[in-house]
Amino acid sequence: MLRxxxxxxxxxxxxxxxxxxxxxxLIRLKPGDPFKGEKxxxxxxxxxxxxxxxxxxxxxxxxxxxxxxxARGDLLPSMRYEGVQNSKIIKDSFPVxxxxxxxxxxxxxxxxxxxxxxxxxRKNTWLDYSAMSLAMLGICLPTFVMGPILQWxxxxxxxxxxxxxxxxxxDWILPAATMGFIYAAYIARLTRGGMLEILNQDYIRTARAKxxxxxxxxxxxxxxxxxxxxxxxxxxAFAGITTGSFIIEKIFQLPGLGQHFVGSVFNSDYTLVQAxxxxxxxxxVLINLGSDILQAWLNPRIRLT
Amino acid sequence: MRLNPLLILLCALLATVGLTGCGSGxxxxxxxxxxxxxxxxxxxxxxxxDPQLVNSTSEHHLMIALFEGLVAEHPSRDAEVxxxxxxxxxxxxxxxxxxxxxxPTAEWSDGVPVTAxxxxxxxxxxxxxxLAAEYSQMLFALKNGEAFYEGKVDGEQLGVxxxxxxxxxxxxxxxxxxxxxxILHTSWWPVPRHCIEKYGDALDRVNPWTQEGKMVGNGxxxxxxxxxxxxxxxxxxxxxxxxxxxxxxxxxxxxxxxxSTEERLFRRGMLHITTVVxxxxxxxxxxxxxxxxxxxxxxxxxxxxxxxxxxxxxxxxVRKALAYAIDRQSLVTxxxxxxxxxxxGIVPGMEGYPASTVFNFDPAKAQALLAEAGYxxxxxxxxxxxxxxTSEAHRAIAxxxxxxxxxxxxxxxxxxxxxxxxxxxxxxxxxxDIMRGGWNADYLDPATFIDMWTTGNGNNNTHxxxxxxxxxxxxxxxxxxxxxRFAILRQAEEVFLSEVPAxxxxxxxxxxxxxxxxxxxxxxxxDVHPWKHYELLSPPPASSMDAxxxx
Numbered sequence: 120m121l122r123x124x125x126x127x128x129x130x131x132x133x134x135x136x137x138x139x140x141x142x143x144x145l146i147r148l149k150p151g152d153p154f155k156g157e158k159x160x161x162x163x164x165x166x167x168x169x170x171x172x173x174x175x176x177x178x179x180x181x182x183x184x185x186x187x188x189x190a191r192g193d194l195l196p197s198m199r200y201e202g203v204q205n206s207k208i209i210k211d212s213f214p215v216x217x218x219x220x221x222x223x224x225x226x227x228x229x230x231x232x233x234x235x236x237x238x239x240x241r242k243n244t245w246l247d248y249s250a251m252s253l254a255m256l257g258i259c260l261p262t263f264v265m266g267p268i269l270q271w272x273x274x275x276x277x278x279x280x281x282x283x284x285x286x287x288x289x290d291w292i293l294p295a296a297t298m299g300f301i302y303a304a305y306i307a308r309l310t311r312g313g314m315l316e317i318l319n320q321d322y323i324r325t326a327r328a329k330x331x332x333x334x335x336x337x338x339x340x341x342x343x344x345x346x347x348x349x350x351x352x353x354x355x356a357f358a359g360i361t362t363g364s365f366i367i368e369k370i371f372q373l374p375g376l377g378q379h380f381v382g383s384v385f386n387s388d389y390t391l392v393q394a395x396x397x398x399x400x401x402x403x404v405l406i407n408l409g410s411d412i413l414q415a416w417l418n419p420r421i422r423l424t
Numbered sequence: 425m426r427l428n429p430l431l432i433l434l435c436a437l438l439a440t441v442g443l444t445g446c447g448s449g450x451x452x453x454x455x456x457x458x459x460x461x462x463x464x465x466x467x468x469x470x471x472x473x474d475p476q477l478v479n480s481t482s483e484h485h486l487m488i489a490l491f492e493g494l495v496a497e498h499p500s501r502d503a504e505v506x507x508x509x510x511x512x513x514x515x516x517x518x519x520x521x522x523x524x525x526x527x528p529t530a531e532w533s534d535g536v537p538v539t540a541x542x543x544x545x546x547x548x549x550x551x552x553x554x555l556a557a558e559y560s561q562m563l564f565a566l567k568n569g570e571a572f573y574e575g576k577v578d579g580e581q582l583g584v585x586x587x588x589x590x591x592x593x594x595x596x597x598x599x600x601x602x603x604x605x606x607i608l609h610t611s612w613w614p615v616p617r618h619c620i621e622k623y624g625d626a627l628d629r630v631n632p633w634t635q636e637g638k639m640v641g642n643g644x645x646x647x648x649x650x651x652x653x654x655x656x657x658x659x660x661x662x663x664x665x666x667x668x669x670x671x672x673x674x675x676x677x678x679x680x681x682x683x684s685t686e687e688r689l690f691r692r693g694m695l696h697i698t699t700v701v702x703x704x705x706x707x708x709x710x711x712x713x714x715x716x717x718x719x720x721x722x723x724x725x726x727x728x729x730x731x732x733x734x735x736x737x738x739x740x741x742v743r744k745a746l747a748y749a750i751d752r753q754s755l756v757t758x759x760x761x762x763x764x765x766x767x768x769g770i771v772p773g774m775e776g777y778p779a780s781t782v783f784n785f786d787p788a789k790a791q792a793l794l795a796e797a798g799y800x801x802x803x804x805x806x807x808x809x810x811x812x813x814t815s816e817a818h819r820a821i822a823x824x825x826x827x828x829x830x831x832x833x834x835x836x837x838x839x840x841x842x843x844x845x846x847x848x849x850x851x852x853x854x855x856x857d858i859m860r861g862g863w864n865a866d867y868l869d870p871a872t873f874i875d876m877w878t879t880g881n882g883n884n885n886t887h888x889x890x891x892x893x894x895x896x897x898x899x900x901x902x903x904x905x906x907x908x909r910f911a912i913l914r915q916a917e918e919v920f921l922s923e924v925p926a927x928x929x930x931x932x933x934x935x936x937x938x939x940x941x942x943x944x945x946x947x948x949x950x951d952v953h954p955w956k957h958y959e960l961l962s963p964p965p966a967s968s969m970d971a972x973x974x975x
Contacts, residue, residue, distance in 0.1 A: 152846025156479065157862070159852070159882030166555035171629075200471060202630025209653065270688055275972070284678070285654050286450045315441055344627045369682045372689075376651035387845050423485075 124344040129185055131404040137161065138400040139189060142393050151387040171200055172390075185393065194394040199386045205394035208379060213398075215285065216363030216375035219295050224353075224360055226299030227306050232349070234303070235310025239345070240337060241317060250307060257304025266297045266370040283372040294371045298364060309352055314345035343417060350417060354410030357401040386394065451676070453693045453973070457941035457962040459673060462955065465686045466677040467699040470536030470651055473634035475610040476550050476557050481951060482699070484610060489658045489675055489955050490641040493613040494524050494592070495604050499957035500946035502868055503775040506645060507955075508640065509538055509614065510592070510968075513516075517600040518904035526590040529665040532616050533646045537794065540586035542614045548572070548579050550611060555627045559611040562866070565603075567595040570573045585843070585940050608952075616640040642801045644956035664956075671959045690937045693973040696960070697942065703936040706762050709937065713968045719763045720947030723772045723871060724864035724932040728810070728825070732925050733887045734857050736806050741797040743924040746858075747783045748790035749832040750825065756930050757901070759820050763935075765868035767928035770871040771917055774949065777910050782921045783928060787832040794833050804836025809838040813847035818860050821929070838859045851885050861926065868949060870913045871900060877920055888925030911953050940967040 152167045155159060167176045173184055188195050194205035225245065234254065238247040273293060274282040281290055318341055326336050363377025376395070383391035454604060456463045467482040475487045488497060495811070496508035510524035517953035532539040549555060551563050551573045555854065564570045564573070568582030575740040596603065606612070616633075619640035632638060639647045659674040661667065675690035680693070682684040683702045690698050701717065709717040730737050730746075737743060752766030769780025791801070794971035799805045810825060812818040822839045828833045837858075842850060850856050863883075865872045876883035878894050903909040921928075938945045941964035 149845070150849040151843070152849065154847050155845070155852070156558075157481075157848065159885075160559075161561055161882065163553055164556045164558055164560065167554060170708065171556070202632070267684070267688075274692055275688065278692075281450060282692045283680070284450060284694075292533045323527075370685055371683050372653070372680050372682065378653075385732070385844065405842070421968070 123415075124412070125407070127408050133409065135164040135400055140182075140395050141392065142396045143185060143389075146384070146387070146389055146392045147178070149384075153387045153389060158361075160316065185390070189393070189397065191395055195390040197383075197388055198390045199383070199388040199391065201314075204292065205391050208391065209376065209394065209398055212363070212374055212379060213374055213377040216368075216377060217361045219291050219298065219367075219373070219375065220357075220361030220363070222291055222295035223298035223302060224357065225293060227302035229303075230299070230319075231303035231306025232305040232310055232346075235349075236314055236337065236342070238307065238311040239314035240333075242315065247311075248292065251311070256306040257300050258303070258308075262301060262364065262366050263296055263370060265300060266294070266367060269293050269297055270370070281354055283370070285373050290371075290373075294367050294373060297370075298360065302360065305356075306349055310345065311347045313348040314341060317341045317345040320344075328329060347414065347418060350410060350414055354407050356401060357410075358399065358406045362399050362402065427535055450694065453696055453941055454962070455965065456696060457939075457960040457964055458669070458675075459655070460960050460962075462672050462675040462942070462960060463694065463696045464675055464677050465680045465695050465698040466656070466671045466857075467679065468681055469679040470656070472629075473639065473647070473650070474615065474629075474631075475613040476555070476559075476615060477544070477629060478610055479558050482677075482739070484952055486656060486658075486677060487613070487783045488643070488952060489645040490639070490643040490647060491610070491613045491615075492643045493607055493610075494526075496736060497948075497952055497954040499954055500948075503605070515589050515602075515603075515881055519601045519603065520596045520599045520700040520904065522596070522603060523587075524592040524775050526592065527665055528590060530642065531663045531665070532619070532640050532642050533624065533661050533663055534616075534619070534640045535663060536616070536618055537589070538614060538642050539589040541589065543592050544579075545617045546614045547612070548582065549615065549626055551582070552599060552627055554628065556580060557611070559609070559866070562606075564611060564612045565600060565931045566598050567597055573817060579653045583622055598901050599909075601904060601906040601909060602867075602871075605869060606867045611788075611848065616642070616872075621728065636839070646673060648674065655679075666880045666956065670956045672955070674702055675955050676954075687937070690730075690939075691972055694940075695937075696939040697945075701762075701937055703760075703762065706935060713902075713937075715967050716939065716969055718936045718938050718947065719774075720934050720936070721765075721806040721931040721949060722864070722951060723774060723868060723949040724765055724862060725770060725772055726753065726860070726862050727767070727770065727823075727933065728927040728929060729851070729856075729859050729861045729886050730888075730925055730927065731854055731857055731859075731886060733854075734808065736799070737808065739797045740923050741793045742799070745790040745793040745797065745833060745925070746829065746835075747924050747927040748786045748827055750783075750929065751785045752930060753785065755821065755824055760817070760930065763764070763933045764930040765933075767930050769917055769921055770791065770877075770926065771870045771913075772931045774868055774870065776907065777858065777870045777914070778913075779931065780917060780921065782879050782918070790832055794835075798822035799835075802836075803835075805835045807836055809840040811842065811847065811856040811894045813844045813860070814841055822860065844905050854885055854887055862932075864932070865950060870910065870917070871897075872918050874900075874920070876911055877925065881946060888923065888924040890923060892918060892921045902916075921931040940964045 138144050153203035154165060173181055182320050195206060197203050234250045238250040240249050270282050270293060273280045280293055281287060284290060322337060323341060326340055365377045367379040368375045368377045379391060383395060427447050451461060453463060465486055470483045470486055474480045475491050478487055479483065492508045494508055495505040498504045498506050509526050509530045511527035513522060513524045515522045526540060532538055547563055550557055550560055550845040551569060553573060560573060568577050568581045571577045572582045585593045587593050620626050620633045622632055622841045623638055636647050636650050644661055644664045646661045648657040648659045650656045656677040657674060660670055683700045687702050687705055689695050730743055732738060742811050756766060758765040768783045773779035826837045826839060829837055851859060851874040863873060875897060878897050879889040893916055896912055900909050900912040903912055936949050941960050941962055943959035
């Protein structure tokens with residue numbers, strides 16, 4: 120197991136180097152400039168800015184300057200929010216996204232798992248159909264429709280929560296619910312599929328033949344295997360969901376990380392694009408590692424390879 | 425030991441809830457009125473809080489709370505100024521030398537007096553290349569401004585002198601009757617030398633002096649807190665010379681970037697003033713809440729730049745045909761719908777300079793011009809594209825243009841959509857046929873809409889060049905009489921319109937939702953509202969929105 124983890128860590132490092140390199144060059148291929156606006160910047164001012172951020176150096180030199188800094192753990196300052204370190208931007212915004220992401224995930228699992236299990240156990244009954252129709256709705260409804268609907272009901276009509284902003288202890292509820300509902304839908308469908316497959320296995324039939332009560336079969340024998348697709352999905356989903364969503368943060372005016380992923384590309388904020396992408400990649404790699412270990416623990420067949 | 429993934433998740437969740445500090449609670453419009461705190465939607469987070477580096481309207485809204493120039497924004501009138509740091513001023517006969525007498529009571533928020541030397545130092549800083557201030561060229565209006573910027577003369581020769589601590593003498597390149605309106609722009613405001621130098625190099629753009637707890641200003645308010653993407657709060661500055669007349673205790677600026685979210689926040693009763701109104705909500709507000717909805721003219725023009733070196737578009741008659749074939753009235757009533765006005769010229773109307781009416785809708789004339797140019801009925805006209813940046817509004821307008829040119833001229837036009845950055849790149853490389861553009865004024869003067877079209881100007885981007893036009897623009901800078909100067913600028917605009925390197929489409933408006941607790945709302949052409957003049961009524965008077973606010 121240790122060797123397994125070690126080799127995976129090495130691979131992860133390589134992945135990060137590749138991601139950094141690709142990001143570095145791709146963002147510079149995009150037409151656009153970090154400093155230009157609709158009004159022309161005087162040439163001397165532009166030259167000064169390029170000098171300040173070493174953009175007047177040959178590309179390979181810039182690459183080594185940036186790669187060196189990242190290797191030392193220095194994510195460089197943002198080019199748009201001048202004077203603000205990218206690490207500070209991430210440090211300030213990630214907890215917000217993490218909180219909303221984790222709450223959303225809790226909601227998603229809390230709703231999605233039982234719905235999926237019930238749908239699988241009561242296959243082809245009204246329970247199954249209504250749970251799955253709801254899930255389909257959740258998958259089809261985009262967040263930019265779901266969010267405003269929730270704002271309209273809970274903030275404008277009922278007046279229970281704030282419309283948007285990040286000021287009160289309850290401000291995470293609506294964004295988390297918006298996000299959670301959509302993930303719940305995926306999880307319910309995955310759970311149902313996984314459970315159905317397991318419930319048809321021989322060992323379940325054996326257990327049933329031996330007279331094990333239905334509840335025990337589902338919880339003790341079927342669930343562990345039936346959840347495998349969900350766990351596999353959760354790994355990458357976890358990274359995606361906790362690093363924020365541009366749309367949700369826009370609708371709910373949240374100071375999260377998601378806006379920076381999109382905003383930095385629009386602004387051609389080269390260093391921030393690099394920082395957010397590498398951060399996301401690192402998180403993804405780490406979580407995938409965790410998810411692999413968790414899967415190995417859940418499924419003895421994986422452990423051998 | 426059995427690890428339950430759900431349990432881990434819950435623990436992680438609780439841990440983050442503990443770690444994430446939320447702000448200090450919300451305040452609704454009624455509480456705001458009670459505590460005399462104005463709640464303002466402000467579009468976007470500022471990139472800078474240094475008056476010499478800012479460049480956006482939302483930043484200007486913050487600056488006008490925190491700093492003050494020699495003269496100050498008038499609460500309701502556009503072509504007038506109020507006394508600011510200077511209590512009075514005089515000028516010579518051709519308006520090229522101005523003497524400002526600073527008020528003895530003008531102080532920085534830490535009690536240090538604001539002196540003439542502060543202005544001299546600030547203007548020199550603004551004109552230093554390595555600060556890379558985008559608006560540094562604004563100060564080329566000073567005598568030797570450009571030479572000083574290029575390092576050819578020293579500060580002693582720059583056209584700004586402190587005669588004594590409270591007298592500032594400003595010598596300009598030439599007669600400048602509109603100088604007072606010009607110095608309403610933040611690039612002319614003083615910055616606190618003693619504070620900036622305390623926290624680092626004066627020419628360091630990222631000097632931390634503008635952070636909360638460090639910033640020293642001379643405006644009616646001081647910075648209380650600045651939370652990215654949440655709120656920027658300013659509170660009344662007791663040391664401000666006119667503090668006795670400031671009737672509110674503070675302003676909270678919310679950097680809300682989604683106009684729909686902003687509108688919902690207003691509907692929930694959380695804001696006093698919004699930055700904008702979403703386009704699709706305007707008809708309903710206009711009809712049901714005329715007391716809340718404010719539609720103000722805005723000195724800005726929407727136009728189509730033409731690449732004057734493309735085949736066919738090279739021909740002035742073709743460009744004119746395109747300009748005459750646009751039914752601007754129909755465009756603003758049916759498509760843009762926020763009360764914009766058709767633009768017959770390139771300069772929006774302002775006091776003493778009404779908007780030109782050269783381009784009206786005249787399809788017959790347009791067809792004749794096109795035929796004269798050799799394309800009767802649009803025959804053999806080369807296909808070209810309208811370049812827009814990604815936006816539904818720009819697309820809708822481009823589609824209407826497409827339709828009108830097809831219908832009236834028989835010309836086929838495509839639409840090319842690019843991301844903003846890419847679009848700007850195409851513009852600066854002049855790699856387009858026709859592209860949408862917009863321009864707003866940095867200060868209220870027709871020249872801000874005319875200067876940009878001179879030969880080689882960084883904002884021209886059309887390949888258009890006309891010596892007569894260039895000469896007129898230059899002549900205008902030599903004229904000390906305001907009315908005569910406007911007449912010269914008018915001639916320049918006419919030259920421009922006779923060759924149409926850009927087709928004027930409409931003049932902008934600005935829409936705001938304003939809570940009845942705000943005592944008076946004055947439309948301002950540049951959308952700069954001096955917060956120090958605002959008053960809040962508590963309880964707020966009844967309004968058409970009470971039903972939704974009292975829920």
